[in-house]
Amino acid sequence: MTVGIETILVLLLMTNVALLGMSRLGACVLIVALQGVLLGVLTLLFHPGVHTLLVGLGSIALKGVAFPWLLGRALRQAEVRREVEPFVGYNLSIVIGAAIVALSFWIGSRLPVAFSVVSPFVVPTALCMLLTGFFLIVARKKALTQVLGYLVLENGVFSFGVAFAPEAPLVVELGVFLDLFVAVFVMGIAIFHISREFDHIDTEQLSMLRDWRQGGDQRD
Numbered sequence: 388m389t390v391g392i393e394t395i396l397v398l399l400l401m402t403n404v405a406l407l408g409m410s411r412l413g414a415c416v417l418i419v420a421l422q423g424v425l426l427g428v429l430t431l432l433f434h435p436g437v438h439t440l441l442v443g444l445g446s447i448a449l450k451g452v453a454f455p456w457l458l459g460r461a462l463r464q465a466e467v468r469r470e471v472e473p474f475v476g477y478n479l480s481i482v483i484g485a486a487i488v489a490l491s492f493w494i495g496s497r498l499p500v501a502f503s504v505v506s507p508f509v510v511p512t513a514l515c516m517l518l519t520g521f522f523l524i525v526a527r528k529k530a531l532t533q534v535l536g537y538l539v540l541e542n543g544v545f546s547f548g549v550a551f552a553p554e555a556p557l558v559v560e561l562g563v564f565l566d567l568f569v570a571v572f573v574m575g576i577a578i579f580h581i582s583r584e585f586d587h588i589d590t591e592q593l594s595m596l597r598d599w600r601q602g603g604d605q606r607d
Contacts, residue, residue: 395429396508399546400488403519406539407484408477410469412531416458419535422516422542423450430549439549446545454538462531475526483522491515509546516543 402418402425409415427447430439475483488511495511520540524533 407480420455513546
């Protein structure tokens with residue numbers, strides 16, 4: 388079982404690096420969906436039982452199916468296929484991704500843990516997902532890619548919870564799922580309407596529009 392857990396954790400690390408090097412938004416959505424499925428399977432392997440069975444299946448259903456379907460639908464409606472000219476280029480992003488992995492393992496080896504963990508890769512993987520999510524949010528221009536960064540960030544939080552809080556009430560996990568569902572649903576609607584009104588979902592151009600309007604108001 389330990390070998391299976393470590394294999395999944397390594398795959399999760401690889402998905403983080405893959406997200407940083409991809410420009411096709413459809414492929415990025417599929418990778419985030421794969422993360423959701425892997426986290427669901429990881430939950431079942433960590434703590435077999437009725438509670439974790441529900442949490443694991445919920446993770447697979449929502450993170451692996453429902454959220455990617457909503458984002459894919461928003462992607463088709465917005466008629467955008469690639470992340471073009473991000474704030475940080477893809478080659479540099481991959482280098483930063485490798486640095487994030489190394490930093491996560493360095494911090495994980497020095498982070499005092501009050502709980503016993505099945506694998507030493509658990510904490511570094513969770514930290515890597517957190518940092519990768521933050522990086523995607525600040526280093527990409529498209530609103531949908533930033534939503535994906537938010538989901539990766541939450542996946543890191545979820546992996547921490549699975550590893551260290553097996554006795555947490557089921558209502559807490561369901562509350563997290565509900566918050567994410569609402570967030571992704573609202574962002575999907577927002578992306579569609581932004582694209583329909585402005586013909587793009589580039590957040591930098593929207594910021595320029597805001598600054599231009601503020602300048603006009605001051606002149607008036």
